[in-house]
Amino acid sequence: MARLDYLTNLLSVYDHDPRCSRQFALGYSAVLGSLTASSSLTSKRYPIWPLVRKNLDGPFDQCLASYEGEWAKRLLAGARLSEMAHSPPLSYASPYIACPGIYGGVLTADILASGSVAARPENIPEIDWQFLNLDRWDSNIMFAIRSLLDSTGVPFEGAEPLCGALESVRDLFRLMRHFRPQRTKALRDFDALIDDRTRPQDGGFCELCWRVSIRSNRLQELAAQQRHEVREIVRSAQCQLSDEEQEARLAQAWMLESSLRLSPSCTLISKAEAAKLRLVFERFRIERIVAGNLSCRYCHVHKPGSPKYHADLRYKAAFQRHLTALSGTGRSEFAFNFRAPSAADTQEIRKVAYDQVHSGLHVVTARKAPSLGLREKVWLMHAEGISQSEMARRLGISRQAISKAKKSLESLMNTHHAGSYINPLTGEAQVPDPVRKVIRDATMKGLSITVIAKEVGLSKGTVDGLVRLMGSSKHAKS
Template sequence: MPTTNSLDDLFAVFPCDSRCPSDFSAGFDAVLSRLSVSSSLTSRRFPVWSLVRAHLNIAFDRAIADYEGIWAIDLLAGAQLSEMAKTPPAICPELMVLVRPDGQADLHADLVATDCTAGKPVNMPEIEWQLLNLERWDANLRFAIRSLHMEGGKCSPSGEALCGVLESVRDLFRLLKSFRPRVTKAVRDFDTLVDDRTRPQHAVYCELCWRESIRSKRLQFIDDQERREVDALLSLAERPLVDLLAMRALAVSLKITKWQSSMEGLISRSRACELGLIFERFRIERMNAGNLSQRYCSIHKPGSAKYHADLRYKAAFSHHLSVLQGRGKSEFALNLPVPNSADMQEFRKTAYDQVHSGLHAVAPKGSPSMGLREKVLLMRQEGLSQSEMARRLGVSRQAISKAKKSLETLVDVHQAGSYLNPLTGEAQVPEHIRARIRDGMDRGLSVAMIAREVRLSKGTVDGLIRLMDDRDSACSS
């Protein structure tokens, strides 16, 4: 579930499409305004889907009924908008490649009946079932949008409103995936719920970069340790148990003595006592973790050299993060691209790379003045030749050529390290790049020299090196 500080960021990342009809836009905004940090996909006290039912169901159905053109409407048959998380689609698109007489290949989708389970499997957690169905419906929405587009990739004027509605529904589903319950009934392989695009819950980020705070990382480590110990203990039990997290919920919310009595008949009293001791020990560890910093990560500990080096970028970093989320105007002529389907941590990584790119001073006394590379970029967009650029700027043509190459290198360097590993929070780079970084470390090269060799930013390489050091120390211990 998101925190209070991250709600506004989430809403900024997933706005309603401007092409939507007014009634759908109003309903979309009403749903967002009523979501809170207590809301979750499975909550009965703070429900999510009842908000969708009250504010969006009718507007969604009206948008579909108002469009009279031909499109793959069957892809959305079988469930109301508010019921899609609990009901799998009846049909799905099957991709086919058709070759035209001129030899060009077209991607075509045939609609076929799905083999999805009609109901939730007995031992499947409700949240996992909902997330699975949202993925299925997202695929149908994507191909329904494609069917609305004419040749050339443009939507017909009469279908613009419906396209906007379907795109907004996709964004809504991606937004709601962040509202997972804090505690849920689950099977033993609960870790499968951590997918490639979702960070662990309760993530709080460093004020100076994209990494999670010291306290946030420690709490995640405690959760993982607790889950492993509980699983190891219960694997020795005579009777199989499935509701591991439900038992942890009882241990947290009830007194240990009451929790032990509630488990009678499922496991022995002695094993219940052992579980109670595990939960109590980790509860104390969480209390101790509350003394750790919630504002900074382990790299930016106050007083460290890295902290002082990046502190002057704090205001610029915060401002550009709001720019990427559509809440401000960029001060840069060149804006580094955000990764496709970026999550909040990757938005923050892009903002960090931008303000540390050296394009111009980030903390000037007056208004920021553009550097040579930005001036060259703007003149290049005007169509000026290198000779004319050199004459206007009073520099040599070689300096103009070097500035152009530097801009291309800057974008390439950012893109190479823009996607993050969802488990480590550092750049997801190939193994051969990590091997070259290790080799540079063995040769005693500085972070800047290694970054130039592997064509990554210094911040990216610094994080990867620290991650390698942590793993090496863990292995040695």
């Protein structure tokens, strides 16, 4: 099921195409407006497809009938829009290389009978059957859109509303992937497993820091491994093929992930290769089902029950509040705020929030309203242009304490900035190699995280993540 905390943003991303007709746009908006965090594709209490039938079937049929030009309309025959998840298309488009001469071919599509099974096989869960059919229809819609475009990619006269409706349907199908049921039966031999449930899978972050969740991390690993194995099979051919033909072979290979069989025109993939690919896709499908049992709320550093989990759990509420402040929907509780790096991605924004609430500027774990710390008070007075002597008088402390507070703020900002950029491959701070070497050597000497962080000028949270990364890399190599 879609989670409530991101449902609003999710629906705004998958809004209708502006080119579609007004009636279709109204129906599309009505469907999105009726979706809730409890909606799912197989729910009887909070169903989705009846919403599509009520609001979009009629307008979509009108869009199809309104265009009188020539196009690949037969690709959409066989089911109404609300029935496409439950019924495979009668025909489908298959990419292949057309070679009119010896100087190269053109990537085009062949329309043929699919030979797909009309009823759901017993060993496929209902939700997987729906996604399988949506993938098939999405492929057909994509090629149907291409048939409405001229050689320059511009829709034919009068085809824009239909193109808009078809693109909107593709967005709708992508949106539906965020509404898996909470629990589904998997394969015949895996009924006890829990399928991957919380959406979105690839963007799930730990509730306590900037890292991706254990489940998302595992799913990303599986996706990368699957892409590698599929490419290895596709590239294993001994014959010399052009780049265009290699891309077509790869496209045909990926068709097997969502199709029960290849079309006769898919001559670039042999039967032996198809058999290998089916085994690969089936193995990774089972692996993804197993990954559904992993945590979608916490990362490998903050596994529930671990010392790091208990240490940072006290900061959870403050961390979430500062995230809202960084997104512009809330107000920061700090007078001295770290700045995000230029062109920051989501992880780097979350790293700013993590460093901020762990900066020690003032107490954030108490239930009562936080009060500003000494350094924050000094910062506010400094922004007003007040002299150090006046600051010391107002705060009742020495000028040396004021100077020390200013230097502490400068050091704190430099410490955050040194670890503010995130390596997208590792999910940890991007630091120079010499710094990594110092951390590695200090770890081998048995120095504590606090001592190492002070030596290299990084925060303890940043150093802790790098030390864990080096440890996991060392274990992987061994």
